[in-house]
Amino acid sequence: MNQKNSTLLEKILQGDRRAMAKAITLLESTNSESFEKGQELLDSLLPHTGKALRIGITGVPGVGKSTFIEAFGLFLIKLKHRVAVLAVDPSSPVTGGSIMGDKTRMNELSQHPNSFIRPSPSSGVLGGVARKTRETVLICEAAGYDIVFVETVGVGQSETLVDSMVDLFMLLMLPNAGDELQGIKKGVLELADLIVVNKSDGLQEPLAISTQSEYRKAMQLLSSSKKSWDPQILRCSALEKVGMQIIWEAVKNFQDALQNSGEWAQQRRSQSAKWMWALVEEGLLKNFRKNENIKKIIPEMEESVSSGEMLPSNAARRLLEKWASSKKTCTSKK
Ligand SMILES: Nc1nc2c(ncn2[C@@H]2O[C@H](COP(=O)(O)OP(=O)(O)O)[C@@H](O)[C@H]2O)c(=O)[nH]1
Numbered sequence: 001m002n003q004k005n006s007t008l009l010e011k012i013l014q015g016d017r018r019a020m021a022k023a024i025t026l027l028e029s030t031n032s033e034s035f036e037k038g039q040e041l042l043d044s045l046l047p048h049t050g051k052a053l054r055i056g057i058t059g060v061p062g063v064g065k066s067t068f069i070e071a072f073g074l075f076l077i078k079l080k081h082r083v084a085v086l087a088v089d090p091s092s093p094v095t096g097g098s099i100m101g102d103k104t105r106m107n108e109l110s111q112h113p114n115s116f117i118r119p120s121p122s123s124g125v126l127g128g129v130a131r132k133t134r135e136t137v138l139i140c141e142a143a144g145y146d147i148v149f150v151e152t153v154g155v156g157q158s159e160t161l162v163d164s165m166v167d168l169f170m171l172l173m174l175p176n177a178g179d180e181l182q183g184i185k186k187g188v189l190e191l192a193d194l195i196v197v198n199k200s201d202g203l204q205e206p207l208a209i210s211t212q213s214e215y216r217k218a219m220q221l222l223s224s225s226k227k228s229w230d231p232q233i234l235r236c237s238a239l240e241k242v243g244m245q246i247i248w249e250a251v252k253n254f255q256d257a258l259q260n261s262g263e264w265a266q267q268r269r270s271q272s273a274k275w276m277w278a279l280v281e282e283g284l285l286k287n288f289r290k291n292e293n294i295k296k297i298i299p300e301m302e303e304s305v306s307s308g309e310m311l312p313s314n315a316a317r318r319l320l321e322k323w324a325s326s327k328k329t330c331t332s333k334k
């Protein structure tokens with residue numbers, strides 16, 4: 001490793017936030033030299049990673065994710081934890097994601113020396129954004145952050161990606177019975193380990209209580225995503241900072257249950273394997289699309305398929321055969 005990188009490594013291990021930001025910039029870089037440096041750095045950080053509790057947080061816009069992370073984050077910092085907040089935001093890649101716009105709601109947390117807040121990576125497709133976020137989790141862990149939040153907007157496919165990088169998945173809900181009103185898909189509900197009805201304060205409190213019991217009933221009908229844990233349905237007021245202790249206890253119970261059953265480690269292992277395959281797929285697809293022989297016939301294949309002249313399966317087979325044969329000529333040339 002070069003001198004610059006090893007200094008950066010040391011600084012990260014000391015928890016230096018500027019060094020962390022620098023490393024993240026390397027990982028997000030489109031310049032191949034910087035990118036390589038980032039990967040090399042990540043390799044050397046690896047022995048120092050894996051120790052954080054990784055929590056995914058989702059919910060529709062306006063449910064109070066940012067307000068909740070501010071309240072819960074500060075609560076955890078009081079308990080001597082160090083808290084990192086990252087985001088996977090497919091909706092606004094250009095503006096830098098939800099966290100930037102909401103930083104005012106995390107005002108106190110963002111200024112605290114024991115917190116680190118990073119908006120969604122600003123480039124690339126959702127898969128790429130997820131990969132960078134996953135790598136950023138590792139940097140935060142190496143820098144000694146023992147609780148990492150990954151926030152995403154609860155509207156679509158991003159939850160599955162976030163679920164594949166966290167230990168516990170938390171869904172925030174509005175005090176408003178009936179999930180169809182909240183735009184939350186059943187699939188997202190099934191991923192949730194904790195469901196928290198937020199805004200349980202003032203005039204909305206009775207509604208929050210009935211929403212909670214409604215979800216308790218509804219969740220009995222859904223299959224749990226974990227063997228050693230049944231999803232819990234809780235209430236809080238992020239605004240008034242009420243309910244944080246109960247949520248924290250549920251999180252710890254979850255961790256105990258999964259660690260005792262071995263499911264915790266098993267989940268981490270299978271996430272790593274899935275991550276490897278996601279990277280292989282991403283790399284293959286990139287190479288595939290860059291291949292000169294393939295590039296030449298893609299427009300023709302797309303046209304034939306969309307006009308109905310050729311079956312998609314047939315076109316896919318021809319593209320893959322072309323790819324395989326061009327690979328063969330490449331190898332024999334060497
Ligand atoms: N009454 C009440 N309002 C809240 C609570 N949490 C958030 N809000 C308000 O809901 C709005 C959206 O909150 P925000 O944290 O930005 O939601 P996000 O889009 O999910 O990040 C803001 O006006 C908050 O002040 C809560 O617990 N009670």
Ligand SMILES: [Mg+2]
Binds near residue numbers: 065098102
């Ligand atoms: Mg927000």
